[in-house]
Amino acid sequence: MVHILLITSSNLASNPRCLKELQLLDSMNVKISVVGFKFHNWADKNEIRINKDFKDVTFFYLDSTRHEIVSWIFLTLMEKLFRLLKRFFPKNLFFSAMALTKKSWLLLRWMKKWNGHPNLIIAHNPPTFYPAFFLSKKIKAPFAIDIEDFHPGEGRNKQAQKNIIMLMKCVLPKAVYISYASPLIEEFTNKLFGQKNFLNFTINNCFPNNEFKSPDENFENLGKLRFVWFSQYINYSRGLENLLPVFDIFSDNIDLTLIGEMRQNFYIQEIKHRKYINYQPSLSQSDLHASLSMFDVGLAVENKLVDTNKNICLSNKIWAYFQSGLFILASDTDGQRSFLMQHHEHGILIPLEQKVIKKTLEHLIQNVDMIRSGRFHRYKAAKKFSWEIESKVLNNKWQAILEPLYKMNIAID
Numbered sequence: 001m002v003h004i005l006l007i008t009s010s011n012l013a014s015n016p017r018c019l020k021e022l023q024l025l026d027s028m029n030v031k032i033s034v035v036g037f038k039f040h041n042w043a044d045k046n047e048i049r050i051n052k053d054f055k056d057v058t059f060f061y062l063d064s065t066r067h068e069i070v071s072w073i074f075l076t077l078m079e080k081l082f083r084l085l086k087r088f089f090p091k092n093l094f095f096s097a098m099a100l101t102k103k104s105w106l107l108l109r110w111m112k113k114w115n116g117h118p119n120l121i122i123a124h125n126p127p128t129f130y131p132a133f134f135l136s137k138k139i140k141a142p143f144a145i146d147i148e149d150f151h152p153g154e155g156r157n158k159q160a161q162k163n164i165i166m167l168m169k170c171v172l173p174k175a176v177y178i179s180y181a182s183p184l185i186e187e188f189t190n191k192l193f194g195q196k197n198f199l200n201f202t203i204n205n206c207f208p209n210n211e212f213k214s215p216d217e218n219f220e221n222l223g224k225l226r227f228v229w230f231s232q233y234i235n236y237s238r239g240l241e242n243l244l245p246v247f248d249i250f251s252d253n254i255d256l257t258l259i260g261e262m263r264q265n266f267y268i269q270e271i272k273h274r275k276y277i278n279y280q281p282s283l284s285q286s287d288l289h290a291s292l293s294m295f296d297v298g299l300a301v302e303n304k305l306v307d308t309n310k311n312i313c314l315s316n317k318i319w320a321y322f323q324s325g326l327f328i329l330a331s332d333t334d335g336q337r338s339f340l341m342q343h344h345e346h347g348i349l350i351p352l353e354q355k356v357i358k359k360t361l362e363h364l365i366q367n368v369d370m371i372r373s374g375r376f377h378r379y380k381a382a383k384k385f386s387w388e389i390e391s392k393v394l395n396n397k398w399q400a401i402l403e404p405l406y407k408m409n410i411a412i413d
Helices: 016-026 042-053 069-088 093-098 102-113 126-139 158-174 183-193 240-250 264-271 285-294 308-312 316-324 334-342 354-366 368-373 375-384 387-407
Strands: 003-008 031-038 058-063 120-124 143-147 178-180 200-202 225-234 254-262 277-280 297-300 327-331 347-350
Touching: 003 016, 003 126, 016 031, 016 120, 016 143, 016 387, 031 102, 058 102, 069 093, 069 102, 069 158, 093 102, 093 126, 093 158, 102 126, 120 126, 120 387, 126 143, 126 158, 143 158, 143 183, 158 183, 178 183, 183 200, 183 308, 183 334, 225 240, 225 264, 225 285, 225 316, 240 254, 240 264, 240 354, 254 264, 264 277, 285 316, 297 316, 308 334, 316 327, 316 375, 327 334, 327 354, 334 347, 347 354, 354 368, 368 375
Parallel strands: 003 031, 003 120, 031 058, 120 143, 143 178, 178 200, 225 254, 225 297, 254 277, 297 327, 327 347
Antiparallel strands: none
16 A cells, blocks of 8 residues: 655644645545654644544654653754754755754654655655655655745744755755645745746645534624634734734723633733633634634734744634634735735735724724624635645645556555
8 A cells, every 4th residue: 555654843733734634645545654743732632632533544753842851851962963063064964954953853863763665755844854855765755845834934043044945955856846835935935946946836724614614694792893813822922912902992892812822921911911801722623613603803913023934924824714704804914915915805904003903993893793794705705715625736746646656556564
């Protein structure tokens, strides 16, 4: 049976895009292995539930946390060593890859010991790129890379950016294909390399249609305007701190629900004293998407000043709000501007300036019935976009790669 290996530097609970690929592969007649990481937090609990849904999949989990303190100390020392060596050998690909994070070294060490022989390796997140490349050469099997963010534009660490640029320039051209999470991420990555010298395609980060509930068309007597925001973590530098002082002015007219793992300092400083805010710990992907039918407006308030990636990416929340029919209140990033220009009936774009936010909230509260009456239309219009539709491109690519193996009736492992 043809064997596919998925590699992520997080896990399926915190990497929805990798999870969607697993679901697609599970519908095919292939053997599947997944390598990910333990985090010893909310994600591990959701991961256990996910594992139960894929009884025929083989899962491997590595640990780079302090939970395994001896291993963590060793990995941390190795990471520091590689970063030091990178300074002396700036053009060394191996040192560049290992200097990214201790996860790269841990994955590479695992790849050297593993005796599996997958026919296709699919890597998610930069720490997996070099290990996937190594395994590909070792067993002479093709590897592919999925790019969910513009990684050279993440953060402000110039040395880390140089490392990832060198890694991508060396490894990406060797991949059998590169998939991207948005057109702008593909565009910026192509500009970085100067030319399109390997196979690219964008797979929009949509979700399965059946995860979203149809909104209630009876919108009378629903009370205050209901806002929602979700992320893996609720913390500073996510745009919320720009909104909350203005939301205070309208606290009698709105409810705000935050979903995710709350950082304690953010809770004490920003949430505890605001009675109009409801807090919900992290939910599984399907439960989260089903819950969105209870709200009116989804907040997508990325701060484009954080880094280039924040400015051009399309977050999971944009697609989740869109597919659930919510009205989207989005900050004026290049990625979100491009999206709402194409889907202007689905939301409004604003700069993160308090005067503009105040005026916009006044408008939304005054037009709550219009927002609610348009919910079902937005929900139906969004049906044109879904993982079922987007995944056809990916499925066709896999079939083209694996077809020769199917014809050989290959038997693996």
